[in-house]
Structures are given as C-alpha cells and as structure tokens.
Amino acid sequence: MTSRKLLSEAKLWLVAIPILLWTLIPIYHIFLFSISSKDSAFSGALWPDKPTLRNFGTVFRQENFYLHHFWNQIWNSLWIALAVGAITLAVATCAAFAISRLKVRGGRTVMNAALFTYFIPAAFLAVPMYKAMGAYGLLNSRWSLVLAMVTLASPYAIWVLKQASDKLPWELDEAARIDGATPLQLFRLVYLPLMLPSLVAIGTYAVLLAWNEYLYAFLLLSHENTIPLAVGLGHFLASDDSPWEILMATALIYALPPAAIYYAFRRYMVGGLTSGAVKS
Amino acid sequence: MALVSFSQIEKSFGATKVVHGISLDIADGEFMVLVGPSGCGKSTLLRMLAGLEEIGGGTIAIDGRVVNDVDSKDRNVAMVFQSYALYPHMTVRENMGFSLRLRKESNRVIEERVSQAARILNLEPYLDRYPRELSGGQRQRVAMGRAIVRDPKVFLFDEPLSNLDAKLRVAMRAEIKALHQRLKTTTVYVTHDQVEAMTMADRIAVVNDGRVEQLGTPLELYDRPANLFVAQFIGSPAMNILEGALAKSGDSSCVKALGQRWPVESSGGTDGQPVKYGIRPEHIGFAGRGSGGIAAEVVVVEPMGAQTELVVRVADVSLTVVTHGRANLRPGDGLSLSPEAGHAHVFDPATGRRI
Numbered sequence: 001m002t003s004r005k006l007l008s009e010a011k012l013w014l015v016a017i018p019i020l021l022w023t024l025i026p027i028y029h030i031f032l033f034s035i036s037s038k039d040s041a042f043s044g045a046l047w048p049d050k051p052t053l054r055n056f057g058t059v060f061r062q063e064n065f066y067l068h069h070f071w072n073q074i075w076n077s078l079w080i081a082l083a084v085g086a087i088t089l090a091v092a093t094c095a096a097f098a099i100s101r102l103k104v105r106g107g108r109t110v111m112n113a114a115l116f117t118y119f120i121p122a123a124f125l126a127v128p129m130y131k132a133m134g135a136y137g138l139l140n141s142r143w144s145l146v147l148a149m150v151t152l153a154s155p156y157a158i159w160v161l162k163q164a165s166d167k168l169p170w171e172l173d174e175a176a177r178i179d180g181a182t183p184l185q186l187f188r189l190v191y192l193p194l195m196l197p198s199l200v201a202i203g204t205y206a207v208l209l210a211w212n213e214y215l216y217a218f219l220l221l222s223h224e225n226t227i228p229l230a231v232g233l234g235h236f237l238a239s240d241d242s243p244w245e246i247l248m249a250t251a252l253i254y255a256l257p258p259a260a261i262y263y264a265f266r267r268y269m270v271g272g273l274t275s276g277a278v279k280s
Numbered sequence: 281m282a283l284v285s286f287s288q289i290e291k292s293f294g295a296t297k298v299v300h301g302i303s304l305d306i307a308d309g310e311f312m313v314l315v316g317p318s319g320c321g322k323s324t325l326l327r328m329l330a331g332l333e334e335i336g337g338g339t340i341a342i343d344g345r346v347v348n349d350v351d352s353k354d355r356n357v358a359m360v361f362q363s364y365a366l367y368p369h370m371t372v373r374e375n376m377g378f379s380l381r382l383r384k385e386s387n388r389v390i391e392e393r394v395s396q397a398a399r400i401l402n403l404e405p406y407l408d409r410y411p412r413e414l415s416g417g418q419r420q421r422v423a424m425g426r427a428i429v430r431d432p433k434v435f436l437f438d439e440p441l442s443n444l445d446a447k448l449r450v451a452m453r454a455e456i457k458a459l460h461q462r463l464k465t466t467t468v469y470v471t472h473d474q475v476e477a478m479t480m481a482d483r484i485a486v487v488n489d490g491r492v493e494q495l496g497t498p499l500e501l502y503d504r505p506a507n508l509f510v511a512q513f514i515g516s517p518a519m520n521i522l523e524g525a526l527a528k529s530g531d532s533s534c535v536k537a538l539g540q541r542w543p544v545e546s547s548g549g550t551d552g553q554p555v556k557y558g559i560r561p562e563h564i565g566f567a568g569r570g571s572g573g574i575a576a577e578v579v580v581v582e583p584m585g586a587q588t589e590l591v592v593r594v595a596d597v598s599l600t601v602v603t604h605g606r607a608n609l610r611p612g613d614g615l616s617l618s619p620e621a622g623h624a625h626v627f628d629p630a631t632g633r634r635i
C-alpha cells in the first residue's frame with residue numbers, strides 16, 4: 001500500500017469511527033438493558049454481572065402488565081406495515097408507469113402536486129386526517145393508519161419510481177408495441193420485471209416507514225387490540241417506575257425485522273433509491 | 281411480403297416541418313434503402329411506417345390498406361432498432377419468442393419458429409443466454425431473429441449496424457443481404473452510410489431535408505446523379521466538383537474551369553453558361569507528358585494496396601484521384617490528368633440539377 005493510499009484510508013477511519021460509535025452506543029445501551037436483571041439495570045457497568053435472557057421470556061409470555069397484548073400488537077405492526085408497503089407499491093407503480101411511460105396528459109402536474117404536500121409538516125395534517133378518518137368511520141381500525149401512511153409515503157414513492165422509469169430505454173416500449181403488446185402487457189411483461197430493483201427499494205421504504213410510525217398510530221388508534229407495538233411501547237412511559245429492562249428487550253425485538261429487511265435488500269436500497277439500476 | 285406506399289407524407293414536430301411531402305412506392309419483396317445525412321428525416325419516415333409516430337399528412341398503405349389509423353401491433357411489421365432494444369430480463373429464446381407469446385401461439389409453434397430462426401442466424405449456442413452476455417454482433421442477430429420469427433409483411437431496420445465495429449459491420453451487411461435473398465420479405469432499411477446503401481439496396485431513396493432527392497438503383501445513382509446533392513453524397517471518395525463555364529463548339533463540348541478544358545460528352549445547356557463540373561476520383565486517368573492533359577501537382581499519396589488515392593492540386597484547387605494498382609509518385613511530382621469525358625457530370629449551379 002502506498003503512503004497516499006494509507007493516508008486516505010486513515011482519514012476514512014477517522015470519520016467512520018465517530019459515526020460508528022455515535023450510532024452504535026445507543027443500540028449497545030438498549031442491548032445492555034435488555035440482558036440485565038431489574039436491580040443491575042442502572043448499575044452503569046459496561047457488562048452486567050449476570051447477563052440474563054429472562055427479560056425476553058417475560059416479553060414472549062406477555063407476563064408484564066404493559067405487555068398483555070404483545071403478540072397482538074406486533075401482529076398489528078406487521079399487518080399495517082405490509083399493507084402500507086403493498087398499497088403504496090401498487091399506487092406508486094401504476095402512477096409512475098402512467099406518468100413516465102404512457103405520458104398521460106397532466107401526469108407530471110399530478111406528481112408535482114403530490115410532492116407539494118410535503119411542504120406541509122405531517123403534524124399539521126394530523127388533525128384533518130383524524131377528522132377525515134372519523135368521517136369515514138375508520139377510527140380505531142387498522143385501515144385508518146394504513147390509509148394515512150399510504151398518503152404520506154406515496155408522493156415520494158411515485159417520484160422515485162418515476163425517475164427510475166424515465167431511465168428505462170424508450171426503445172424497449174416501442175419494440176414491445178411492435179411485437180404486439182398492449183399497454184397492460186407492456187406493464188406486466190416488460191416494465192415490472194425491469195423495475196424490480198426499484199420496486200423492492202420503495203416497498204422496503206414504505207414498510208419501514210409504517211413500521212416506525214408513532215404519531216399517526218398514536219392518534220388514529222387507541223384500543224389496546226388495534227395499536228401497533230410502537231404505540232404499545234410508548235405506554236411504558238406512563239408509569240413512574242417503568243420496567244426499563246423489559247421495555248428495552250421489547251424494543252430490541254421490535255428493531256430486528258427492519259434490520260433483517262434492510263440487510264436482505266441492502267443491494268437494492270443503495271442502487272434503487274439513487275438510480276434506476278437497470279442495465280439496458 | 282407486401283407493397284408499401286407512402287404518398288404525400290408530411291410531418292412536423294411543433295413548428296418545424298421535417299418531412300415535406302414524400303411519395304415513395306416500395307415493391308413486393310424489394311430491399312429499399314433510405315439514405316441521407318443526419319437529421320434529414322429518415323428515421324421519422326420509418327417510424328411513421330412502424331406506427332411509432334403519428335402521420336402528419338398524406339397516407340401510408342401496406343398491401344393497399346391504408347394504415348394511418350392502425351395500431352403498430354396490428355400492422356404486422358417488424359423493426360430492428362439501432363440500440364437493438366432487446367428485453368434485458370429475457371433470454372435470447374424468450375426475446376425471440378416474445379411476439380409469438382403475445383399472439384398466444386402454442387409452445388410447440390414458438391419453439392419451432394425460434395429454433396428455426398436461431399439456425400438461420402447461427403444463434404443456437406446462445407439461446408439460453410441473456411442479452412448482456414452477448415457480443416454486439418450477437419445482439420444484433422438476436423434483434424434480427426426477433427423480427428424474423430414473426431414472419432412479418434415488412435422488415436424495418438433503423439441504422440442497425442452503426443453500433444458495430446467496421447469489420448463486423450461488413451460481415452453483418454452481407455448477412456442481412458443474404459437473409460433478404462432467402463426470405464424475400466419487403467424491407468425498408470435506413471442508414472446514413474452510403475456504402476451500406478450501395479451494397480445492400482435493390483433501390484435507394486436519397487433523402488435530404490425531408491425530401492427525396494433521387495430514387496433509383498445503386499448504379500443509376502452512381503452513374504447519373506440527378507443533382508449535386510446526390511452526386512456528392514453517393515460514391516467514396518466523394519466526387520470532385522469544379523466551378524466553370526460550358527464551352528460548346530459543334531459536336532464537342534467541354535467545361536472551362538481553373539484555366540483548363542475539362543472534356544464532357546455533349547449535353548444540354550448553352551455555350552458560356554456557368555456550370556458545376558463533376559468528376560469522380562476513379563474517372564480521372566493519367567495522360568502521357570506533353571499529350572495535352574491537365575497539369576497537376578501531387579500533394580498527398582495514400583497507398584491502399586489495391587488502389588492508390590492521390591490528392592493533387594490544379595491551380596490551387598485540390599482534387600482527389602484514385603488509380604488502380606500502385607503509383608510511383610511522391611508529393612511534389614508533376615503529372616498530367618486526363619478526365620474521362622463519358623463519366624463527367626454537369627450541373628446547373630443555381631438549381632443543382634443535372635444538365
């Protein structure tokens with residue numbers, strides 16, 4: 001290795017190490033709490049005297065007051081996240097195809113209008129959203145949160161997919177048309193397969209957005225049986241003497257699916273969000 | 281197989297008119313090449329025939345049926361794109377069978393037709409590869425395979441060879457021509473390369489600025505270009521053009537240019553009329569010294585093996601001369617030129633038309 005290479009490598013590490021510590025220390029903290037017993041949780045040691053997995057057992061057996069609906073709530077989280085992912089994908093893919101490939105008149109205007117909604121902070125939209133869901137009688141139904149999250153995720157999803165669609169070579173559409181494809185066949189047989197990397201990236205984005213959502217979930221859902229786990233965890237803070245070690249164990253469990261998804265699709269996340277990532 | 285006829289075709293993009301009333305009839309089984317400089321509207325014409333571009337004015341008919349309002353997929357034409365436009369997520373086999381699959385042909389028929397096309401194009405070893413795993417020439421053949429499995433009425437090619445290297449281009453040129461002789465499908469082939477046009481075409485339409493300048497067989501265009509544009513476009517190296525005046529006396533005529541007399545066969549025009557005189561490099565011979573030829577000085581010698589290209593200077597104007605075999609000449613040498621009267625062309629400088 002030449003000295004110049006060594007130097008640039010060293011500089012990279014100089015940046016990387018603080019960032020790594022910055023992100024990893026809180027996670028390590030969560031982990032530490034989750035394997036500590038109740039008495040040693042606040043000891044401040046870097047490693048507990050007697051590490052234990054009992055907290056996880058408590059969570060899985062729903063043995064804590066705040067966790068009586070653990071399985072129910074994690075199921076809600078999962079159901080909502082997957083529904084948001086699927087519906088956002090369906091909406092955004094069709095919109096991107098229509099705008100970018102079929103060049104539907106006014107398509108770009110619709111997309112820009114949708115993107116414009118991001119100028120309004122989500123918190124401001126919460127009240128109108130609450131009223132709208134109330135008007136449709138959806139309050140306290142998981143569908144209310146699903147619809148709200150689809151609304152929030154779609155503009156970005158449409159925009160990213162439209163950018164990716166624009167990068168597909170136009171001749172492919174023309175070749176397919178000459179080969180005898182109808183627009184629907186073009187969509188199904190040529191467009192979707194080529195967009196797959198971007199679709200995975202956007203689907204993951206929507207799923208994670210819904211999985212991590214707190215504000216709207218807290219607002220639109222209030223029943224123990226309908227709330228996702230994120231809101232359920234929030235309830236821990238209601239008491240003065242919260243069982244932190246159990247809260248952290250649950251949090252760790254809750255953080256695992258996103259980490260797994262991200263790890264599985266990391267290739268698409270980087271490529272898909274930045275580019276069409278399709279070789280023509 | 282089909283007749284294709286364009287009549288009074290026009291096309292504008294916004295305010296710019298790019299095709300000005302082109303009429304062209306293509307015979308059943310004919311290999312028609314549209315050739316012209318970049319931006320002259322060749323692709324636009326082809327795309328209108330394919331149904332990829334709206335027809336601005338006039339009508340296009342295939343086999344007597346006007347197709348102006350017929351969807352591309354119902355025109356039964358197949359097109360080979362410059363970029364090949366192969367579906368990247370399908371294997372060669374799937375690419376070639378795609379149109380048949382859309383037509384809901386049975387698997388047996390698809391398999392049969394694809395393997396037949398693959399045999400013709402020597403693609404059998406590659407049927408299960410993806411386009412990205414093929415070389416440029418192989419991709420080009422897959423694009424052709426995709427067209428021939430359909431057994432279309434008309435083949436359309438839009439500069440299909442321009443992404444290939446020179447050697448492969450020559451090979452593919454021959455392959456496409458052989459394919460046409462075998463299938464005898466009416467073909468419209470667009471290129472800006474006049475060599476491709478000359479070597480492949482039954483007939484050539486030279487297009488310039490949205491108009492057909494001349495329509496004819498390759499040798500007709502070469503021997504009797506109808507105007508200056510065609511004269512300079514067809515032939516390589518390009519024709520020498522000199523400005524001069526016609527001099528007629530009795531039966532013999534010549535053009536006076538650069539203070540010399542350039543013989544031409546008696547033609548129209550009047551004595552003293554200003555003209556442009558054209559002579560191809562291969563039609564200028566050498567005269568013995570002192571035998572009344574045109575004195576010139578050698579500037580550049582380019583030996584090509586079978587022939588030698590010379591740039592010579594006559595009164596400060598450079599001319600290209602091609603001579604067969606090898607010339608024992610050096611820059612600075614003097615020589616005497618003898619242009620062949622039978623191969624000289626005379627054009628009206630105002631209209632550019634042949635006189």
Ligand SMILES: Nc1ncnc2c1ncn2[C@@H]1O[C@H](COP(=O)(O)OP(=O)(O)OP(=O)(O)O)[C@@H](O)[C@H]1O
Nearest residue numbers: 293298316317318319320321322323324325471472
């Ligand atoms: N979609 C379009 N919008 C606006 N102008 C266009 C469009 N397509 C083509 N043109 C214009 O029409 C003219 C003819 O284009 P065309 O593609 O037919 O040229 P060409 O003869 O095929 O040239 P080349 O050899 O470079 O492919 C050009 O001046 C081009 O700029």
Ligand SMILES: [Mg+2]
Nearest residue numbers: 322323324438
């Ligand atoms: Mg073109």
